[in-house]
Amino acid sequence: MAGPPVCVLGLGLIGGSIVRATAAAGREVFGYNRSVQGAQGAQSEGFDASTDLAETLTRAAHTGALIVLAVPMPALPNMLAHIGDLAADCALTDVTSVKRAVLDEVEAAGLQTRYVGGHPMTGTAHSGWSAGHGGLFARAPWVVSVDNHVDAAVWSIVTALALDCGAVVVPAKSDEHDAAAAAISHLPHLLAEALAVTAAEVPLAFALAAGSFRDATRVAGTAPDLVRAMCEANTSQLVPTTDRVIELLGRARESLAGNASVADLADAGHAARTRYESFPRYDIDSIVVGAENWREQLAAAGRAGGVIRSALPTLDSRQ
Amino acid sequence: MAGPPVCVLGLGLIGGSIVRATAAAGREVFGYNRSVQGAQGAQSEGFDASTDLAETLTRAAHTGALIVLAVPMPALPNMLAHIGDLAADCALTDVTSVKRAVLDEVEAAGLQTRYVGGHPMTGTAHSGWSAGHGGLFARAPWVVSVDNHVDAAVWSIVTALALDCGAVVVPAKSDEHDAAAAAISHLPHLLAEALAVTAAEVPLAFALAAGSFRDATRVAGTAPDLVRAMCEANTSQLVPTTDRVIELLGRARESLAGNASVADLADAGHAARTRYESFPRYDIDSIVVGAENWREQLAAAGRAGGVIRSALPTLDSRQ
Incomplete structure (x- = not known):
């Protein structure tokens, strides 16, 4: 299916890569970027880009485009206000790494009816239009929200975008996504940073540190502003x-000090890592979008390791 | 210089690799292994190996060999008792990852006069004679102890062994080595295990986990017995x-919950990692072994990033 035109707001690493990937998939796509540099970068490679937000949103409204929010978190409220004014009926998604915070902003702007959150789980260490490329999403997981408010038609439109970009779609509730991101992404940043600080205080540590320490502290090399943006937008999940x-480290510490044993943590950690290595993956292909309990069925399938590799049947397509 | 014969007790990954590397360097080397399998493995590749401990130690005493303890920690007391009976005058070193615990055992056996601890900081995920190879130590750091009791002549013999194996020598006090190992090796195991357990409890986490989580929990795949052996032998350093x-994680948690900020940890962690990346390395070549304060000079040089790549001058060689 062709799908509606795609309107990308923000032409950085992710937004710029979506422009390239959707164009390559034969979709009509146009973009907006606040800075002239990003828009000119896109134009110079033959893409349809503007620095005029009102003009871009008016065009989105007239063409029934899917709007993709690809701006940083702090720019969201202002952007949503403009969308509410000029393109409130467009299908709307985003590519931000924390889903509850974005949903709250969307609801505050009164735009949740046509909104389905998204999060392509990929990236590079670089940013900006020039860092992007059309293959960035190839085979990467792209979370598409199945929150209670989600409309089946908009959900199919957003899922088609992710598939057109070459990603595999993992359906998930926003809060579950954020809890998972806290555990697999945000907490590892805090651990790497705490480890780097601890080792820096031991005189001989850096002199002896080698491969495993370098690996364990690698993400502490991420710019502090990026770490803060991720972690602080996910406070409610990251704190618990x-x-x-x-708690786990404290128990291991007590067991080590009291009984010279770290058996409990060593056993549990090894078992958890082994479970992760053997975590099953399978294709979701038979859940009907829009059928009774479809959102809950998709959320359960995503939790169990299911991914979507091609468009699911919809109630309409089966009638 | 040729150096004395090398007598390796324990022909596992490290001991077996020392046999191969020293033989390749032209040294006379013979080994002992408790199990027939390990000894036969060495013999079948043309090396001089025995399952008779008394015979091996008697030969070491007669030839003035350097004895290398390459057995697991629990086997040390019994092995040291036999050395005390049959080869008490031989120079003695070890390859164990925790140095204070070994030094305590050596002192308990009354063998500290001719003992200089060592720790080649390398390895693979596999174990046993068949896992070893002569290139295992190439350019790897090999810590050689400069504790207060260390004899200059024995120190030069042990350092020559490490250099003959292709390693670079980092001189260090045993307690400083153990504090560094706690920070760069043992603590990372606890963190990886606690992270794996935490993520395993979050329903969607494994479904979304990708490269960075895999890296952060990789060492949780280490066999729990090996993790326990390392961590529990280093309790006094690993607890603090x-x-x-x-403490660092608790402060970050309070700052996140109270002010929605992880600025302090993000900034400190990034700064520490940046310092690690730019930690200087240089060659130690002018410290005279046996001269006044030579042990303290070497310990300070090791802390500052100094490594030894060829034999240092000794008081004898300069006279």
Whole structure:
């Protein structure tokens, strides 16, 4: 299916890569970027880009485009206000790494009816239009929200975007996505940073550090502003996750000091890692979008390792 | 210089690799292994190996060999008792990852006069004679102890062994080595395990986990017995190191919950990682072994990033 035109707001690493990937998939796509540099970068490679937000949103409204929010978190409220004024009926998604915070902003702007959150789980260490490329999403997981408010038609439109970009779609509730991101992405940043600080205080540590320490602290090399943006937007999930890891470390510490044993943590950690290595993956292909309990069925399938590799049947297509 | 014969006790990954590397360097080398399998493995590749401990130690005493303890920690007391009976005058070193615990055992056996601890900082995920190879130590750091009791002549013999194996020598005090190992090796195991357990409890986490989580939990795949052996032998250093990381995480948690900010940890962690990346390395070549304060000079040089790549001058060689 061709799908509606795609209107990308923000032509950085992710937004710029979506422009390239959707164009390559034969979709009509146009973009907006606040800075002239990003828009000119896109134009110079033959893409349809503007620095005029009102003009871009008016065009989106007239063409029934899917609007993709690809701007940083702090720019969201202002952007949503403009969309509410000029393109409130367009299908709307985003590519931000924390889903509850974005949903709250969307609801505050009164735009939740046509909104389905998204998160392509990929990236590079670089940013900006020039860092992007059309293959960025190839085979990467792209979370598409199945929150209670989600409309089946908009959900199919957003899922088609992710598939057109070459990603595999993992359906998930926003809060579950954020809890998972806290555990697998945000907490590892805090651990790497705490480890780097701890080792820096031991005189001989850097002199002896080698491969495993370098690996364990690698993400502490991420720019502090990026780490803060991720972690601080996910405070409600990251606080209890951090509490849990502190509890586990505290118990191991007591067991080590009291009984010279770390058996419990060593056994549990090895078992958890082994479970992760053997975590099953399978294709979701038979859930009907829009059927009774479709959102809950998709959320359960995503939790169980299911991914979507091609468009699912819809109630309409089966009638 | 040729150096004395090398007598390796224990022909596993490290001991077996020392046999191969020293033979390749032209040294006379013979080994002992408790199990027939390991000894036969060495013999079948043309090396001089035995399952008779008394015979091996008697030969070491007669030839003035350097004895290398390459057995697991629990086997040390019994092995040291036999050395005390049959080869008490031989120079003695070890390859164990925790140096204070070994030094305590050596002192308990009354063998510290001719003992200089060592720790080649390399390895693979596999174990046993068949996992070893002569290139295992190439350019790897090999810590050689400069504790207060260390004899200059024995120190030169042990350093020559490490250099003959292709390693670079980092001189260090045993307690400083153990504090560094707690921070760069043992604590990372606890963190990886606590992270794996935490993520395993979050329903969607494994479904979304990708490269960075896999890297962050990789060492949780290590066999629990090996993790316990390392961590539990280094309890006195690992407890305060774990306390420190819990303190840093606890502060970040309070700052996140109270002010929605992880600025302090993000900034400090990034700064520490940046310092690690730019940690200087240089060659130690002018410190005279046996001269006044030579042990303290070497310990300070090791802390500052100094490594030894060829034999240092000794008081004898300069006279």
